[in-house]
Amino acid sequence: MNGSTTVRMASNTAVLPQQLTWEQAVAQLQGDDLQDRYYAAWYLGTVRDPRGVEPLLLALQDERDRTALGGYPLRRNAAKALGQIGDVRAVPGLIEALACTDLHVREEAAYALAQLQDPRAVDPLLALLRVPESEQPWEALIEALGQLNARRAEEAIRPFLSHPSERVRSAAAWVLYRFTQAEELTHVLTALLAHSNSSLRQAALFDLAESGWVAGAPLLAAADVALNLRLNALKRLFDVAVQLGQVPLPQVAESIIPQLDHLL
Amino acid sequence: MSASPAAQVPSAAVAQLVAELEQATSPEELLGVVRALGALGQVEGIPYLIRTFGFNRPAVGEAALEEVLRFGDAAVQPLLERIDGFDYGARAYSVRALARIGHGDAYPFLVEAIVADFAPSVRRAAVRGLGRVAARRPLPDQERALELLRQCLSDADWGVRYAAIGALTDLARSGEPLLRPQAEAGIQVAMDDTDPLIPLRAQLSQQELAAHP
Numbered sequence: 001m002n003g004s005t006t007v008r009m010a011s012n013t014a015v016l017p018q019q020l021t022w023e024q025a026v027a028q029l030q031g032d033d034l035q036d037r038y039y040a041a042w043y044l045g046t047v048r049d050p051r052g053v054e055p056l057l058l059a060l061q062d063e064r065d066r067t068a069l070g071g072y073p074l075r076r077n078a079a080k081a082l083g084q085i086g087d088v089r090a091v092p093g094l095i096e097a098l099a100c101t102d103l104h105v106r107e108e109a110a111y112a113l114a115q116l117q118d119p120r121a122v123d124p125l126l127a128l129l130r131v132p133e134s135e136q137p138w139e140a141l142i143e144a145l146g147q148l149n150a151r152r153a154e155e156a157i158r159p160f161l162s163h164p165s166e167r168v169r170s171a172a173a174w175v176l177y178r179f180t181q182a183e184e185l186t187h188v189l190t191a192l193l194a195h196s197n198s199s200l201r202q203a204a205l206f207d208l209a210e211s212g213w214v215a216g217a218p219l220l221a222a223a224d225v226a227l228n229l230r231l232n233a234l235k236r237l238f239d240v241a242v243q244l245g246q247v248p249l250p251q252v253a254e255s256i257i258p259q260l261d262h263l264l
Numbered sequence: 265m266s267a268s269p270a271a272q273v274p275s276a277a278v279a280q281l282v283a284e285l286e287q288a289t290s291p292e293e294l295l296g297v298v299r300a301l302g303a304l305g306q307v308e309g310i311p312y313l314i315r316t317f318g319f320n321r322p323a324v325g326e327a328a329l330e331e332v333l334r335f336g337d338a339a340v341q342p343l344l345e346r347i348d349g350f351d352y353g354a355r356a357y358s359v360r361a362l363a364r365i366g367h368g369d370a371y372p373f374l375v376e377a378i379v380a381d382f383a384p385s386v387r388r389a390a391v392r393g394l395g396r397v398a399a400r401r402p403l404p405d406q407e408r409a410l411e412l413l414r415q416c417l418s419d420a421d422w423g424v425r426y427a428a429i430g431a432l433t434d435l436a437r438s439g440e441p442l443l444r445p446q447a448e449a450g451i452q453v454a455m456d457d458t459d460p461l462i463p464l465r466a467q468l469s470q471q472e473l474a475a476h477p
Contacts, residue, residue, distance in 0.1 A: 222323075222326070223322070224321065224322050224323040225322055226322055226353060227322060227353065227356055227357070227385050228356075228383075228384055231385070231388070231423055235423075235461065239461075242460055249460075257465060257468065260465075261430065264360075264363075264388055264389060264392040264423070264427050
């Protein structure tokens with residue numbers, strides 16, 4: 001290794017990911033240092049090697065890494081990594097994690113199950129959504145059901161259109177739009193896209209993309225959100241519309257390409 | 265008589281708007297001043313429009329971009345002199361302006377941005393402008409641009425590949441006629457891209473070029 005590289009890496013150790021082999025990461029995950037274990041779980045998710053599934057499933061049942069409030073940080077990272085690896089062997093373990101007392105573990109498990117695209121996840125997710133008096137990661141549950149294309153969740157999701165949280169309402173709107181293509185749902189999304197809070201505008205931008213509402217492309221292009229995010233949201237809208245196949249491809253292209261051309 | 269004071273000292277009208285720009289707090293006020301600076305049509309206002317690219321208000325940036333474009337070639341030097349080396353968000357708006365104006369002086373800067381900038385939004389914009397800008401340069405630069413654009417067709421970033429198609433189209437239409445077959449061949453390569461968006465865009469370009477033989 002030449003000297004200048006060494007210096008550059010040394011000055012950046014706080015931000016550069018530590019390079020581990022897969023074996024080192026698994027050893028760290030099973031070691032005693034809580035910080036190393038947490039990092040190793042994240043790392044295994046980024047390398048996406050399916051051999052990571054088994055050690056991560058063990059980490060998903062960890063009892064040692066606890067926060068003062070009773071949270072399970074390692075389990076959260078393990079759930080996330082299992083979603084990134086994308087191996088369906090993780091489905092039963094992630095479904096079990098939906099019963100964890102830590103809301104953030106349930107949230108990460110819901111998103112991971114959405115990524116694994118396995119229909120076995122639908123009923124357990126739907127069951128959580130139907131316990132309104134409990135505190136649940138509503139946005140994650142609704143979005144996961146949307147990504148799993150679980151049309152039978154429609155009636156359970158509908159009440160969330162009047163939820164006090166904007167983000168939950170917006171999630172319900174994009175999922176229901178995918179299911180029904182009902183025009184009035186787009187009003188929820190466009191209202192949030194004009195919100196004074198920039199992080200809500202940003203969330204609405206990607207919710208609109210997820211909805212697959214191709215006629216909304218000009219609104220994405222004109223939103224008061226950073227340029228790269230608008231471009232990426234337009235691309236995501238294109239990908240979703242192609243995947244859903246409800247709008248003919250020439251019409252998708254006609255709605256989205258002029259907006260991309262305008263921003264580039 | 266010296267010409268420089270007129271270029272450096274803003275007119276009373278520009279100075280008035282600049283003062284308003286300093287005091288504006290809401291996005292609506294900022295937009296109003298940006299539109300007024302553009303409508304005034306005085307080149308002394310261009311640097312202040314460019315400054316708003318860095319305000320981190322995308323709606324203001326888009327409006328300022330439109331207003332800068334009204335100045336056409338007169339905006340090229342002010343843009344090149346004020347590229348923001350730190351804020352890539354601001355830099356992307358400057359590069360978009362240079363890409364749209366398509367003046368040959370932007371060529372070295374765009375090439376450097378494509379090769380070396382880390383920010384996807386900057387690279388995409390630079391790629392998009394390269395065909396238009398290179399078409400106003402001597403043949404060797406056009407050849408270099410063609411080569412770069414063909415490399416961009418296999419870039420990992422979909423936005424770079426997408427932008428390269430538009431740039432190759434510009435080069436095919438406005439560049440040296442003997443390079444047109446190679447530019448068209450590049451667009452044909454994009455027809456085989458595995459991302460369905462890319463062939464769709466390439467198809468539009470082919471239709472456009474067929475209509476302007």
